Amino acid sequence: MIVVMKRGVSEQAIQRIAQRVEQLGLKAHIIYGTERTVIAAVGDKRNHERETLESFEEVEKVVPILAPYKVASKETKPEPTIIKVLDLVLGGGNVGVIAGPCSVESEQQILESAHKVKAAGAKGLRGGAFKPRTSPYAFQGMKEEGLKLLAAAREATGLAIVTEVMTPHHVELVAKYADILQIGARNMQNYHLLQAVGEIRKPVLLKRGPSATMEEFLLAAEYILDQGNQEVILCERGIRTFETHTRFTLPLATVPYLRERTHLPIVVDPSHGTGIASLVAPMCAASVAAGADGLIVEVHPDPQKAVSDGAQSLTPDAFVFAMEQSRKVAHALGMTM
Amino acid sequence: MIVVMKRGVSEQAIQRIAQRVEQLGLKAHIIYGTERTVIAAVGDKRNHERETLESFEEVEKVVPILAPYKVASKETKPEPTIIKVLDLVLGGGNVGVIAGPCSVESEQQILESAHKVKAAGAKGLRGGAFKPRTSPYAFQGMKEEGLKLLAAAREATGLAIVTEVMTPHHVELVAKYADILQIGARNMQNYHLLQAVGEIRKPVLLKRGPSATMEEFLLAAEYILDQGNQEVILCERGIRTFETHTRFTLPLATVPYLRERTHLPIVVDPSHGTGIASLVAPMCAASVAAGADGLIVEVHPDPQKAVSDGAQSLTPDAFVFAMEQSRKVAHALGMTM
Amino acid sequence: MIVVMKRGVSEQAIQRIAQRVEQLGLKAHIIYGTERTVIAAVGDKRNHERETLESFEEVEKVVPILAPYKVASKETKPEPTIIKVLDLVLGGGNVGVIAGPCSVESEQQILESAHKVKAAGAKGLRGGAFKPRTSPYAFQGMKEEGLKLLAAAREATGLAIVTEVMTPHHVELVAKYADILQIGARNMQNYHLLQAVGEIRKPVLLKRGPSATMEEFLLAAEYILDQGNQEVILCERGIRTFETHTRFTLPLATVPYLRERTHLPIVVDPSHGTGIASLVAPMCAASVAAGADGLIVEVHPDPQKAVSDGAQSLTPDAFVFAMEQSRKVAHALGMTM
Amino acid sequence: MIVVMKRGVSEQAIQRIAQRVEQLGLKAHIIYGTERTVIAAVGDKRNHERETLESFEEVEKVVPILAPYKVASKETKPEPTIIKVLDLVLGGGNVGVIAGPCSVESEQQILESAHKVKAAGAKGLRGGAFKPRTSPYAFQGMKEEGLKLLAAAREATGLAIVTEVMTPHHVELVAKYADILQIGARNMQNYHLLQAVGEIRKPVLLKRGPSATMEEFLLAAEYILDQGNQEVILCERGIRTFETHTRFTLPLATVPYLRERTHLPIVVDPSHGTGIASLVAPMCAASVAAGADGLIVEVHPDPQKAVSDGAQSLTPDAFVFAMEQSRKVAHALGMTM
Structure with missing residues (x-):
């Protein structure tokens, strides 16, 4: 840390802060500048x-030098973390795609969704059972x-299931059915929930809070x-x-x-990121070009009948197009998809 | 709702949307404009x-007309909700003040805090036992x-205890000791937690998410x-x-x-709102002038030894000053404090 | 426009507003809802x-229906505007690239920059003579x-010159030397300047205000x-x-x-957009994938000696890499570059 | 400045940067930390x-220590700058009020506005002749x-005239009629305009850019x-x-x-700051409680007929109320108004 003293403080004050720094187990270097003293x-x-x-x-501000995270840092683990669940691979030069409806609505809806997104190349199925x-x-x-319908869709298609868990006492239940547990944006700083999913041994897709x-x-x-x-997947x-x-x-x-700072895989969600179906395909392609390890996309067999997020859900045909565009970009840049 | 159609859509498309509106249990009025049709x-x-x-x-956008909340609305309950706990009164022309340290650190620290803030006029004691x-x-x-130390401070001073609860399964425990349960800004959309505090019968101080x-x-x-x-208290x-x-x-x-829209009392937290101790007193006075029903302020007997939020905590003397300024404003505007 | 009335307003008030609407030359349709009346x-x-x-x-809010711009709108001119200056082509399926230093610093610096960016495939040369x-x-x-040095660089390389004009009375002077006049982000709403460049007949690159x-x-x-x-070029x-x-x-x-709404070409500036040299190449590629008609990139022969914006300037080698990546994406998506 | 080196850089790189620092006329102190070296x-x-x-x-980031402004700084001039024009006094414990319509619309409108705001206690008259x-x-x-109508209103009432200038070549003209020149928020970084008003000797009200x-x-x-x-007045x-x-x-x-950092007077504009007439009075009072040296408020004799900003303009009666509330707060806190 750099401690910037206020202008014109006494030598006594400087020494007092320096002493406090040493009490905190740090070594204090005092630098007397022309207008300010810093420690x-x-x-x-x-x-x-x-x-x-x-x-x-007497202190004007304190400037941190070290990043406050450690285990997530590339300094701790330089090689990238690659997450593999069934056929879904995130990281290591492969772009994995998770797609499906905002909410699970019925057996037919989720099965149709699963078959359609699989046909277009997705390896994971998203779908909300507990909806914030x-x-x-x-x-x-x-x-x-x-959750049961999601598990049935996995049986039918082999897709890895990604679904949200909202509260600690549901973690066990959701983990029973899901392959990857999602922490929603609203819960990014719900620390008890983070600790609860930290205790299980299934990958966690952590969405960035807005x-x-x-x-x-x-x-x-x-x-x-x-x-x-x-196994944490970061999701913008x-x-x-x-x-x-x-x-x-x-x-x-x-x-x-993030790529420069962490070894964790990075996934982008252009559906929530834009909220408008017609912008999703170009933003999928742009995410891949920016270096994303994966995409998570809302696809609904009939968006006009969706109970939630209809405006941002792709039709299966629009998803096929988004996949084609993204795959072209991935291949052009030497990634598999 | 107002459904704005895209430019140049067919009469057939307009009728199709109008039909869908009626299926949703709403009545559709079609208005043909010079450039756009709206329903x-x-x-x-x-x-x-x-x-x-x-x-x-074919739909360009949908514009909502009605506010989506009901019970919180002044349209449902025009008279203001006044919350009274021990000597703390929030609403109805009185400015209630809750003050205390960021975290409970020791018996001596919390008791000293309680006596000091009470002497300056606070009627509620804040202090974190579970800290996000x-x-x-x-x-x-x-x-x-x-929590036990907070309860002891209430015994000693008569101050109402305000403390945060972070997860549903702690609600019962926290409610056992606290007078008002706080939902932190990070948890404003932690819906299981909101429902859990909705089931108890103690006031809840709900902080606005950032x-x-x-x-x-x-x-x-x-x-x-x-x-x-x-009994919900809104906190900016x-x-x-x-x-x-x-x-x-x-x-x-x-x-x-908010005053124009809801009957719930509104409290301001200038400590987190600024993060800088020297700005807290003017922003307390400004909050009262803006019409706040209460203030929640971080005060620590020795901010330099605080384990958290030292930079924004007031010394007891600085708190006395903030109270004096705020009280002058309250009285000038015909409020009690 | 949709005029939303407050709850419970009298029939008289509704008629008064409706009358006012008619006075404004519009036709008023009153729709009586269950909780609100809208006009x-x-x-x-x-x-x-x-x-x-x-x-x-008595009016709660007014919701506009029509976009307030006309000439810029695709509704007015559905076919895309393509801007061609010397070898630089923006729009119509081609990605044009403008590159160069933040500021013109010396004859050698600008000539070296021009030769280097041309060799990498840029068709336009940027460089500030008047610097905000x-x-x-x-x-x-x-x-x-x-400005004279920029013109000399055009002589030497054939690159189209893009440079900023900051105030109306410099428009004539800058237009004498430049091929495209840039309006900086700080001046996006400097209306006298916009009108002044509107009066000349050279393309204008308009940067979005932050x-x-x-x-x-x-x-x-x-x-x-x-x-x-x-000839207006929009620049994000x-x-x-x-x-x-x-x-x-x-x-x-x-x-x-923007593509859905306007016929004007759209260019992206990843240098200012990120401010960090190592992020520029991926964001160039991502911009192309998102559908940009062009890129404008800061390149300096020796960023460590740049008088401004060194941290975000690419070295010529880094620019070659950014161009290669972007070109791969452009070609994969069927665009020329 | 503090230069933070990347992790693991060589001693050679550290010396190279230190050398560069010395070349810039600064003295370099190298501090070897446990994980990072800083200079x-x-x-x-x-x-x-x-x-x-x-x-x-090799440099991760550079942290500035000194504020980049000098003349505006309290370190340069500790005593507050008080601006007096006719009866308008901004600073030094007095709250000066400038009020009037968004635009000058007619002789009758501006004269009526001037008389009304003067009667309520304003000492300055605002009104736009050149409107961005x-x-x-x-x-x-x-x-x-x-501008002529504004000057006539000054003749009639003795109010100081505050009006906007939008472009350098109007500065002389506007200064001929106005007492204080306003730089609008959109032009806060229009540097040629700032320099032009810097050359005259009338006070300038500088609005903060959004x-x-x-x-x-x-x-x-x-x-x-x-x-x-x-004579610069800062306006939030x-x-x-x-x-x-x-x-x-x-x-x-x-x-x-700002009060802690600059000697310049600080004025608040709650009309643009909220955009809603019913919020203006409480925010006037709050601004005074926060320590503002002045207020600038939109008042129109008949807001429903205003050609601009009607929604945020106060009626003369609402302005009387806002003044009364603000004056109570000012007096309670020991300020004159």
Whole structure:
């Protein structure tokens, strides 16, 4: 950490802060500048003491130097983590695709979805059984019945099942049926839930919260990793900005940025990221070009009858087109898909 | 809802959408404009079908007319909800103040905090026993031991205890000790938790999520109200914007805006809203001037020794000043405090 | 426009607003709903009267139906506008590339830059002679001397010159040397400047302001088009959001979104959009995959000696790589580049 | 500046950067940490070389220590700047109020406005003669004719005239009639315009751009101050965030934050900051409580007939109420108004 002192503070104050730095188990280097004095606090403390030092009246600000996450960091594990479940492979130069409806609605709907997305090249099936909905009056999902239908769809197609878990006491139940547990954007900082999925041994797809910084996102992954579950998939799904022409703003520079810092695979969700079906195909292709390890896409056999997210769901035909475009880009850049 | 058709769509397409509107139990009024046709869908459906209609290719957009929340709305209950717990009164022209440290750290710390904030005029004591922390490596709170210390502080001072609950299976435990249960900003859309606190009969202080819209905030309250718990306190604590000079951006226009729409009391948290101790006093006064029913403020007997949030915690003396300024404003505007 | 009345307003108030709508030259259709009355105001008025209607106390909100821009709209001109200057072609299935240093610094620097970017496949040369700088103490550009060096670089290489004009009374001067005039992001709503470049007959590259909505962006283009200059190039260069890990947030969904609404060519600037050299190549490829008609990239023969924007400038070698990746994507998707 | 090196860089690279730092006229202190090496660059260079150092591949980031503005800084001039024009006083414990319509529309409208706002206690009259409008098809102001009407209103009432100037070649004209020149939010970084108003000797009211940081805002003021005009008034008028329930988000913590850093007076515009007339009065009071030196408020004798900004304009009666509330707060906190 770098502790920046306020202008004109006394030597006594400087020494007092330096002493405090040393008490925290760090080494203090005082640098007297022309207008400001700064104290470099050296040692591997990952900034936990930042707030303490910022509370001193004579301190202007404290600048962290080290990233606060460790296990998620490429510095800890330089080689990429590749996640394989059934035929779905995320990472290591392969683009894996997960597709399916927003919600599981019926046996016919989920089976038809599964067959259609498989035919187009998807290796994973998404579908919500427990649905977080902004309004308490909206459809909340088919719950365990939905999980069973997902498992049946896996039986029928061999697709890996990705579905959301919303609360710690459902983790065991969802893990019984699903291949990959999804943590939704609203729950990215639901720490008890992160710890609960950290305790199981199935991959977790962690969606970025709509106002999460890169540090907060990687620290959420760290909560899961810290419990011993090493299979975390990071999912960029758009952030909340002043833009209203799309549902969220999809910031694809996240993909190469994270790539430089973490070994975890990175997946993009252009359906939530835009909220508009006609924008999904170009953003799938763009995600692959940006270096994504996978895509997660909403596809519904009949979007106009979808109980949720109809506006952003692709028809099976539109999904075929999105896959073709993305595959062209992947192959052109030397990736398999 | 108003369904805006794309330019140049056929009469057949218009009729098809109108038919679909009627199937949804709404009445369709078609208005042929000079450049666009719109269909007004009349009926009390609170926009749940919006997505369905937006998924039609011929539809450009769907504009909701009715607010999606009901029980939280002033239209449902025009008179203000006043919440009284021990000596703390929020709403009805009184400004109630809740103050205390970020975390409960020790018996001495919490008791000293309680006596100091009471002396300055606070009627509620805040303090975290279960702490949501961005990093898994940071102090996570004293847990039940912390709750017991809070209860002891209530015994000693008569202050109402406000403390956070992070996960559904802790609700019963926290409710055993606390007078008001806090839902943190990170959990504003943790729906299982909202439902769990909706089932108890103690007031809930619901913090706005840092990227939540007013609709999402009121719908989160609606989740609690819908379970039968009528005592929800809305808390503005700052939003995430491009501003980095403060920890969050504190948008005080929220206070009069919510006042026009809901009967629930509205409290402001200038400590998290700014993250900088020297800005807390002016923002307390500004919150009162904007019409807030209450304040929640971080105060620590010795901020430099705080285990969390030291930079934004007031010293007891600084809190006395903030209270004095706020009280002057409250009295000038005809409120009690 | 749709005028949404407040709840419970009198029939008299409704009639008064309806009358006002008719006075504005629109036709009023009153729709009595179960909870709200709305008035559909029909006619081609492009929402200029929106504010008037919103000022009535009984009106809750006014929802515009028509987009406020006309000449920029695909509805006015369905076929794409293709801009050709020397060998640079933007639009019509070709990806044109403009590259070069942030600022013109010396004859050697700009000539070396021009030769290097041409060798890699660029057809346009960028370089600032008049530089808008956040600080008054920073280098403000070589001014006319810089323009002359750019013209010399065109002589030497045949590249089309793209350079910024900052104020109306420089338009004539800059137009004398440049092939395309750039309006910087800070000046997107400098209306006198937009009108001034609207009066000349050279293409204008209009950068999106960092907090501009799509409507504001297209209306800024409309200011230029309205003066008779039909050659406007839209440039997405990133928006200001809460993200701090990149200089701006680059929202590529803008590309297909604009494509659906306007005939103007769309170019992306991944250098300003990210601010980090190592992210530029993947974001170039992603921009092309999203459907961009062109790229504008900062390249400097020796970024460490650049007087501005060194951190986001590519070395000539890094630019060669970015071009190769982008070209692969363009060709895979059937575009020329 | 603090230069943070990437992990694992060679001693040679460290020495190379240190050497470069010294070449820039700064002194380099190398601090070898446990995981990272940092170089403290000491000297008064105000960070202009930041970009140069960031362009080195071995450098992870450069952290500025000194604020980049000087003349605007309280460190340069600790005593507050008080601006007095006719009876309008901004700063020094007095809250000055500027009010009037968005646009000058007619002699009767501006005279009636002037008399009404004066009666309520305003000392300045606002009104646009040159209007920056998002759409080229909207009313652009009465231009010089409007300036003459403003001057006539000053004759009649003694109010100080505040009006916007949009382009450098109008500065002389506007300065002929106005007492204070306003730079609108869209032009906050129109540097030629800032320099032009820096050359005259009348106060300038500088509005914050909707996505400007505090540094950018103060550097824009610095452009004016640097030309010798010492009378700059900073105006917070709301920022662009994800919030859509208000026109902009009004972040009042800006007021005490700027107070700690600059000697310039700070004024708040709650009309543009909220865009909704019913929120203006509480936000006026809140602005005063936050410590503002002044308010600028839109008031129209008949908002429903306003040619622009009707929705956010107060009626004269509503303005009387806003003034009463604000005055109560000012007096309670020991300010005059």
